[in-house]
Amino acid sequence: MSTTRPHPAGDGGPEPERAxxxxxxxxxxxxxxxxxxxxxxxxxxxxxxxxLRQVRRLRLVGASGAVARxxxxxxxxxxxxxxxPPATADQRAxxxxxxxxxxxxxxxxxxxASGPEExxxxxxxxxxxxxxxxxxxGSPAPRTPHRAGRPGGHGMFIVQRLCLDWGxxxxxxxxxxxxWAELAAPH
Numbered sequence: 001m002s003t004t005r006p007h008p009a010g011d012g013g014p015e016p017e018r019a020x021x022x023x024x025x026x027x028x029x030x031x032x033x034x035x036x037x038x039x040x041x042x043x044x045x046x047x048x049x050x051x052l053r054q055v056r057r058l059r060l061v062g063a064s065g066a067v068a069r070x071x072x073x074x075x076x077x078x079x080x081x082x083x084x085p086p087a088t089a090d091q092r093a094x095x096x097x098x099x100x101x102x103x104x105x106x107x108x109x110x111x112x113a114s115g116p117e118e119x120x121x122x123x124x125x126x127x128x129x130x131x132x133x134x135x136x137x138g139s140p141a142p143r144t145p146h147r148a149g150r151p152g153g154h155g156m157f158i159v160q161r162l163c164l165d166w167g168x169x170x171x172x173x174x175x176x177x178x179x180w181a182e183l184a185a186p187h
Contacts, residue, residue: 052122052129054081060106060116070106070119071099074130081123083186094186097162098128101181104155108179109134117176127164127182135176139168 058073060066078084078095086092102119109116113136120131142157159166159181166181 052124055122058119066116067103067106070102074102074121077121091186098183101159101162104159105132105179108140108155126185129182131178131180133178
């Protein structure tokens with residue numbers, strides 16, 4: 001797990017933003033970009049491309065109940081993509097992990113970055129990628145040492161434990177960042 005790499009080894013990070021908003025936006029800010037590959041070949045260590053079949057976006061600027069909205073949005077995407085309802089205990093655990101990570105990332109943006117701007121959920125054949133965009137300047141990191149018995153400060157520790165990898169990509173054009181996390185698809 002990494003907080004220093006802007007993206008996983010072999011991956012060039014998130015696809016560059018196509019547009020800040022979408023003209024026709026169904027369901028209160030939700031868009032589904034449909035089937036596509038996630039960008040051009042990336043030049044990381046292995047040059048591996050991580051294709052995403054679908055990417056969905058939820059605008060959260062000024063939204064009340066951002067965490068609940070993000071969870072509901074992600075739950076609908078998981079249902080559409082066949083993760084829910086789960087057929088096995090492993091599939092149930094994988095879906096619950098995704099919803100927990102969404103909650104932690106959006107909560108972190110609410111508490112430490114003046115709120116989330118957007119949630120992106122991308123589905124690939126072997127992984128799910130979550131991205132939360134905010135205007136904050138700080139960098140999330142698990143608290144060290146982690147004190148399991150104390151309240152608060154567990155969010156990024158949970159993300160680190162549940163995800164294959166995660167990191168932060170700074171907005172090169174000004175303030176803000178994208179905090180991303182990748183989880184394995186259920187078998």
